[in-house]
Amino acid sequence: MTTTEPQGPGLREQKKAATRLALQRAALRMFEENGFAGTTVRDIAAAAGVTERTFFRYFPSKEDLVFGEIADLLPPLRDEILARPAGEPPLTVVLNALLALGGKRPGTGLVLLFSGPPARFAPGPSRPALTVLFDFESGVATALAERLGEPAGGADGSALSLRCSVLARAAVGAVRSAVVAHSDLGDDQPVPGAINALLREAFAVLDS
Template sequence: MNDWGEREPGLRDRKKAATRRTLLQTAARMFAERGYQETTVKDIASAAGVTERTFFRYFPSKEDLVFAEVLDLVPLLRREIPRRPAGEPPLTAVLNGLVEAAGALDEGLAILFVGTPPRALPTGARRTHVLTDFEDGIADALVVRLAEQHPDEPDDRRARRAAVLARVSVAVIRSALLAHVSEDAAGPERRSVDDFGTLLREAFDAVREAV
């Protein structure tokens, strides 16, 4: 047990977590180097030193690997957004919380946002479900934050405000993704996490200036 009364993971759990992390790290690197479409499951498994069969024990498909890392971000967003300084406006808190949450992952922003059109243009029920989970995670964090800042606000109004701000935030992130993907056509040298970070901040700035 740790200090919070949670069971410490055993050796088997740690090995499984390490293999999963290796697959995610390898995929992040290969997506950045080759692009999402050009990287196969076989490529990822081989570079990670495992078989394709092992890959599929962790992820049903390459797409699910991408979604898994997006969903890994959700509990981190729930933690980081409420921690932002009280003076930050909600959208600023989301942006900075996102950067902090991504920084807590070994891949940072790389696996989430580098040169992967399927994540920039989500379609279909599976992707819609992931986007909804992402929005819900941001909304949950904003509810906590707004409750601390405006304790007298009715719960239902606070929840509606948080939901709207979460949807706006996801739309802003997708806009930055679209801009990043369109700039990939200029050449692989444009595929930079720093480039995406700049576009992300510009997109949030545009919304803040408009409201």
């Protein structure tokens, strides 16, 4: 008797995934070209070749698309944090992990984190941006704790957890400050180079 091997996602699921990805890519491209405020749901849907009704089947709002992109960055950011050299201080680890991720995944939610509406964390209609901020901070803290492990000398886990929480929130605060500074430069500034320089400056303030 032969057995049938489990198959991958069916055609319907593949089409849904492709549509979701097309909407995300279209949105990210248009946000970069026209800005977040200058891009409508209708624009995104048309660029992806679907209707507005289809857009809302995947995302409750334009803001939710952005927030989802940021949430999707946490797993690869964790990988980057864990892959940094052992001798790097925690804040340097986060900075270099962010820069590395931005270099590997240009045009993703990382750019929106740096230059889109989540930078100012204005509330979205269905998932408040403060929740996204908290989730991002917590994800960075968890990755740092995983990287650092139990410190020598038998310090308890709560001390490590607090340390990583403080470091993560300080790092995200530096990112937010760099984003605000970047937004003040105006749209004529080259986004990747300008934001990277400001990120380094912001993290240097923490080191000082």
